[in-house]
Amino acid sequence: DISECASQPCQHGGTCLEGVNQYTCICPPGRTGSRCQHQAQTAAPERQADDPAFSRAPRCAQVERTRHCSCEAGFQLSGTAGGDSVCQDVNECELYGQEGRPRLCMHTCVNTPGSYRCACPSGYRTLPDRKSCEDIDECVSSQHLCPRGTTCINTGGGFQCVSPECPEGSGNVSYVKTSPFQCERNPCPMDSRPCHHLPKTISFHYLSLPSNLTTPITLFRMAMASVPGRPGPNSLRFGIVGGNSRGHFVMQRADRQTGELILVQPLEGPQTLEVDVDMSEYLDRSFQANHVSKVTIFVSPYDF
Numbered sequence: 424d425i426s427e428c429a430s431q432p433c434q435h436g437g438t439c440l441e442g443v444n445q446y447t448c449i450c451p452p453g454r455t456g457s458r459c460q461h462q463a464q465t466a467a468p469e470r471q472a473d474d475p476a477f478s479r480a481p482r483c484a485q486v487e488r489t490r491h492c493s494c495e496a497g498f499q500l501s502g503t504a505g506g507d508s509v510c511q512d513v514n515e516c517e518l519y520g521q522e523g524r525p526r527l528c529m530h531t532c533v534n535t536p537g538s539y540r541c542a543c544p545s546g547y548r549t550l551p552d553r554k555s556c557e558d559i560d561e562c563v564s565s566q567h568l569c570p571r572g573t574t575c576i577n578t579g580g581g582f583q584c585v586s587p588e589c590p591e592g593s594g595n596v597s598y599v600k601t602s603p604f605q606c607e608r609n610p611c612p613m614d615s616r617p618c619h620h621l622p623k624t625i626s627f628h629y630l631s632l633p634s635n636l637t638t639p640i641t642l643f644r645m646a647m648a649s650v651p652g653r654p655g656p657n658s659l660r661f662g663i664v665g666g667n668s669r670g671h672f673v674m675q676r677a678d679r680q681t682g683e684l685i686l687v688q689p690l691e692g693p694q695t696l697e698v699d700v701d702m703s704e705y706l707d708r709s710f711q712a713n714h715v716s717k718v719t720i721f722v723s724p725y726d727f
């Protein structure tokens with residue numbers, strides 16, 4: 424029996440409770456999600472009742488014997504113990520933060536005197552609609568974020584600097600980098616069967632996804648590039664050869680020449696996964712060569 428909490432799955436100070444083949448996170452105030460990874464839409468209520476900015480004096484008019492009072496927009500009349508009424512700020516965040524109500528903000532709602540505003544997590548900008556958040560592409564906005572020899576990959580809320588490496592050679596097998604994202608095996612000696620069964624090409628791909636995408640969704644396609652004038656393989660087989668221990672992915676054929684990697688279970692970030700997919704070439708049912716694509720997936724901490 425493995426401790427489900429051993430990997431410390433609860434973030435932001437959440438408390439992990441052991442269960443049968445599962446864990447439960449008890450989140451601190453202001454955090455939600457199965458691993459406390461989300462900021463609650465409503466910020467922890469400050470003691471706004473004590474803040475004079477959140478209550479104002481009503482405008483009142485005496486009409487004959489009745490006093491009529493009204494408040495500015497965003498405030499509502501509330502009686503106080505002494506019988507005098509005051510205008511109390513309407514907490515739109517609390518009002519709309521309840522289950523089943525439309526969300527006011529894509530991320531965090533901040534109540535302000537008489538109104539509210541939306542805030543986005545760091546790495547995101549607020550769109551002109553003032554409620555949606557959009558990832559900042561650090562890779563285009565700044566040229567020298569990543570060290571020399573690495574490539575900047577934009578991710579939701581951040582970026583990564585990557586420099587994929589070819590596998591180390593051993594015996595009579597060696598690889599050479601033919602582009603920043605591709606390795607090719609040097610020709611094998613004729614008699615070396617093990618060498619021929621190692622990938623002829625290894626390519627590297629990087630995807631950035633939001634959390635909790637609706638599945639199934641196609642993430643990646645792998646196809647045979649036909650060389651003009653040269654007979655290609657007459658059949659291809661596609662498969663997953665690594666990184667799918669949790670069954671998040673399936674590889675299926677899209678057409679004769681193309682395989683596609685499909686995400687079948689939603690991913691919750693922040694996390695980084697690598698899945699290795701393989702395409703093998705056959706000529707008259709005899710194995711010719713195989714190609715591996717290493718797909719690295721950066722999952723954002725948010726649903727956007």
Ligand SMILES: [Ca+2]
Nearest residue numbers: 559578580581
């Ligand atoms: Ca980014």
